[in-house]
Amino acid sequence: MSDPVYQRVRQNPKFQALVQKRGRLALVLSLIVLVSYYALMMAVAFAPDALRTPIGQGSAISIGFPIAAVIIVISWLLTGVYSYFANGEFEDLNNQIVAESER
Amino acid sequence: MSKAFLSALAAALLAAGPALAAGDMGATAKQAINPTAIAMFVAFVGLTLAITYWAAKRTRTASDFYTAGGGISGFQNGLAIAGDYMSAATLLGLSSMVYLTGFDGVAYIVSFFVGWPIILFLMAERLRNLGRFTFADIASYRLDQSKVRTFAAMGSLTVVCCYLVVQMVGAGQLIKLLFGLDYAIAVVLVGVLMVIYVTFGGMIATTWVQIIKACLMLGGGLLLLLLVLVQFGFSLETIAAKATAAHKAGVKIMGPGALLADPVSTVSMSLGLVFGTSALPHIMMRFFTVPNAKEARKSVFVASGLIGAFFLVVAILGMAAISIVGTDPKFFEGGVVGGKLIGGNNMPIMHLAQAMGGDLLLGFMSAVAFATILAVVAGLALAGASSIAHDLYARVIMKGKASEAQEIRVSKASSLALGVIGVVLGILFEKQNVAFLVGLTFGIAASANFPVLILSMYWKGLTTRGALWGGLAGLISAVTLVILSKTVWVAVIGYAQPIFPYEHPALFSMSLAFLVTIVVSKLDSSARAKAEIAAYEDQYVRSQTGIGAAAASAH
Numbered sequence: 001m002s003d004p005v006y007q008r009v010r011q012n013p014k015f016q017a018l019v020q021k022r023g024r025l026a027l028v029l030s031l032i033v034l035v036s037y038y039a040l041m042m043a044v045a046f047a048p049d050a051l052r053t054p055i056g057q058g059s060a061i062s063i064g065f066p067i068a069a070v071i072i073v074i075s076w077l078l079t080g081v082y083s084y085f086a087n088g089e090f091e092d093l094n095n096q097i098v099a100e101s102e103r
Numbered sequence: 104m105s106k107a108f109l110s111a112l113a114a115a116l117l118a119a120g121p122a123l124a125a126g127d128m129g130a131t132a133k134q135a136i137n138p139t140a141i142a143m144f145v146a147f148v149g150l151t152l153a154i155t156y157w158a159a160k161r162t163r164t165a166s167d168f169y170t171a172g173g174g175i176s177g178f179q180n181g182l183a184i185a186g187d188y189m190s191a192a193t194l195l196g197l198s199s200m201v202y203l204t205g206f207d208g209v210a211y212i213v214s215f216f217v218g219w220p221i222i223l224f225l226m227a228e229r230l231r232n233l234g235r236f237t238f239a240d241i242a243s244y245r246l247d248q249s250k251v252r253t254f255a256a257m258g259s260l261t262v263v264c265c266y267l268v269v270q271m272v273g274a275g276q277l278i279k280l281l282f283g284l285d286y287a288i289a290v291v292l293v294g295v296l297m298v299i300y301v302t303f304g305g306m307i308a309t310t311w312v313q314i315i316k317a318c319l320m321l322g323g324g325l326l327l328l329l330l331v332l333v334q335f336g337f338s339l340e341t342i343a344a345k346a347t348a349a350h351k352a353g354v355k356i357m358g359p360g361a362l363l364a365d366p367v368s369t370v371s372m373s374l375g376l377v378f379g380t381s382a383l384p385h386i387m388m389r390f391f392t393v394p395n396a397k398e399a400r401k402s403v404f405v406a407s408g409l410i411g412a413f414f415l416v417v418a419i420l421g422m423a424a425i426s427i428v429g430t431d432p433k434f435f436e437g438g439v440v441g442g443k444l445i446g447g448n449n450m451p452i453m454h455l456a457q458a459m460g461g462d463l464l465l466g467f468m469s470a471v472a473f474a475t476i477l478a479v480v481a482g483l484a485l486a487g488a489s490s491i492a493h494d495l496y497a498r499v500i501m502k503g504k505a506s507e508a509q510e511i512r513v514s515k516a517s518s519l520a521l522g523v524i525g526v527v528l529g530i531l532f533e534k535q536n537v538a539f540l541v542g543l544t545f546g547i548a549a550s551a552n553f554p555v556l557i558l559s560m561y562w563k564g565l566t567t568r569g570a571l572w573g574g575l576a577g578l579i580s581a582v583t584l585v586i587l588s589k590t591v592w593v594a595v596i597g598y599a600q601p602i603f604p605y606e607h608p609a610l611f612s613m614s615l616a617f618l619v620t621i622v623v624s625k626l627d628s629s630a631r632a633k634a635e636i637a638a639y640e641d642q643y644v645r646s647q648t649g650i651g652a653a654a655a656s657a658h
Contacts, residue, residue: 006641009648019647026224033224037217041373044210044359045366051206052358060344062357068209069415075220076411082224083404087397094648101650 009101018093025085029078036071136283139466140473144282147315147474148296154311158304165507168305168514169236169489170391175310177398181405184389186313187482188380188410189320190270191277191475193417194468195449201421202428202451205346205356208421210363212414218377219407226381227403228396229560232649233642237486238387238552239494242559245638247567247631249499251555254574256494258551259384263487264524265544266383267480271529272537274476280446281453281469287530293480294526300481301488301518306392309481316471316478321409323471324416327452330459331423342419345426351441356425368605375609379545382553385479385486396649417452424451427458434458480525484518491517539590542606546585550577550612554620560646563639566624566632573620580615584608 009015043051051064166172175183197215201208234240239255271290278289300308335341347354363369380386393399432438434454436445444450456468492514497505505513555574558565585591587603624632645651 002637003641005650006644009644009650010640015644015648022647030221030224033217033220037213037373038370040210040213041363041369042366044363045369048359048364052354054357059340060347060354060357061340062206064206064358065209065343065418068206068213069418071213072216072411072415075217076407079220079223079404079407082220083400086228086400091397097648098650101648 005101009097012097012100014093014097014100018090018097022086022090025082029082033075033078036074040067040071137281137462137466137469139463140282140469141466143467143470144473147319147470151296151300151308151312151315151477154315155300155304155308158307158311161307162303162305165236165493165510165514167307168511169388169485169493171306171310173392173394175392175398177393177401178405179310179314180389180393180398180402181409182317183310183313183392184386184402184406185409185413186315186317186320186475186478187386187389188406189317189413189475190479191273191472193413194320194324194472194475195277195452197414198417198421198424198452198455199449201418202424203448204360204362205350205352205422205425206358207360207362209418210359212418214373214376215380216407216411216414217373218380219403219410221377222381223400223403223407226557226560227390227399228649229646230387230390231393231396231399232646232652233560234387234391236388236391236493237489238382238384238556239490242552242555242570244559245635245642246559246565246570251567251570252494253499254571255552255555256490256499258547258574258578259490259494260487262544262548262552263384263483263490263521264528265540265547267483267487267521267525268528268532269537269540269544270476270480270483271525272532272535274473274480275529275533277449277472277476280450281472286533290526290529293476294522294529296477297480297484297525298519298522300477301484301522302515306485309478309485310392312474312481313478316474317409319471319474321413323456323468324413324420327420327456327459327464327468328416330464331420331427331455334427334459335423339419342423342426346422349426349430365605367610368607371605371610372607374613375545375549375607378553378613379549379609382548382556383544384490384552385482388482388486388489395652420452420455424455428454431458484521484525487521488514488518491520536590536594539585539588539595542585542588542590542608543582546581546608546612547578549609550581550616551575554613554616558617558620562621562624563636563643564624565620565639566627566629566635568627568629568632569620569622569624572623573616573618576619577612577616580612581608584612 051062051067053063055061055063055066162168164172193215197208197212200211230241233244237256238259239252242255243251271293274293275286275290278284278293279286282289284292300312331342335345343357347357350356352360389402390399393402428434428451430440432440434445435441436443444454446453453465453468457465492510496513497503497510551574554577555570559570584603585608587601588606588608589601590606592598592601592603
């Protein structure tokens, strides 16, 4: 037996919209993080020389270091992007859904 | 996540050849007593005990005890998660991997980080919306309460116990080394403080211990970074140039080395780290301490920012240590540069602290390392106690009829018991190579706990039978593969060649667990299975919206 409150929420088109939009955002951001991370790891395994290229003429720093740093920084910024939308627009939508479910 | 590094480090050492191979932490010598370290550590303990006293007066209900009443803010929880996740191994192990291998260490650092955004995108809000005190709450939400909850609780307890022993052994050796205390005294001291924090102060005290520790660790890291940057004229280029000039491997440290050359091994390692981390009971428990999903998301944003920043600092410090520590005879045994580092291979950052700020900074960093261990074991003990008292005692044995006072009493007794077990095993394992426990911790978390957890949240078709068979398949295969791997088959039993060639079982055992769970669930056509599948719809609404989730104590 489904709880009537949950049943009501399921039929609310706002719920469908929330789940779809937030789910898509989470999926896209996860893919960006995982693809860039595993691309680095595959480069480590299969194209190590590419990562040894210096960042500039005569520089001691190889390109691998900034790439690793950029993956960390971008992954973190994406947690900011997700939180911005999930705690802003989607949270408002969620609050409306919760309020409407109580009627 | 503590000694995952040490095992990884061991692999690094073997890969780097005999030139770099040196003793592990098991062979550390007792150092002279460092008064600065002890004074700073006593100050930390005094402060945390005062907080525990304050927290004890605020810990009345089971919810206060397990989750601080859900009253921790997102920012505070972010700091506490960072404090929980950045163990002594992050500070010592990661910096030393960069010191030894250069770029490979940095690639490891990235591997330890990328789990966090994934936890946020895929798990944080569902964890918060479905769970109350433990991850078994979520796994058993619509499945058979006693069976699935018992299995999930046992999985948590196994992970907690393995990890606790790893931490205890690491603590004893580290403290012996840094403070000049006896191994056994150090282990007992850690055990006693852990039990005091947890039994009296519950989650409130544990959270604040982790917050203070995170601030100390970040502060210490930044101070060290500043001193290093001043030394090198704020030029990363100079750090890199001097490192390549000073390191035996020369310019090779700027690119991938032997550590990550095998893609299968690398993928298995990274799956274990990413998904094992996200199924560690003490990490998941932190998501129940905030009032709602919004604060849960905020806490991951804060935590991953702090963890990421700290990891970048650690990478720079490791590179700087190559030229500062690696060329100074006073940090090598017998003064032979390139020989054995005093205190073993986990010490570069401590030597760097000594080089940059003398005994004062070394004392400070030592105290930070000790505080770090305390914060991690307190979180572990609390997670273990909640599995015993909330899952096994209150839900399974008493079928939800235990009073709150009884449940709290059982929690406190459990944390005491865990403290005793941790101390006894910690002392028994002093001379053992505990790297296999790290493989077990992450293997079991990723293979027995994670598949059931993620499928219970995402897959409608999961049934009790599928969860039990799949969890069991993951558990047995993870344990078997660890036994057949180098860490047990060669290091403990003493055979020349491991049967399973990789150190991390996750790629195989986790895949098997998913496969078995899905196939058995699909084949399950019992009436109960149909009811469980039907119950997904309501669980789904709650996981997305939080309707019906336990509210914060402020209400």
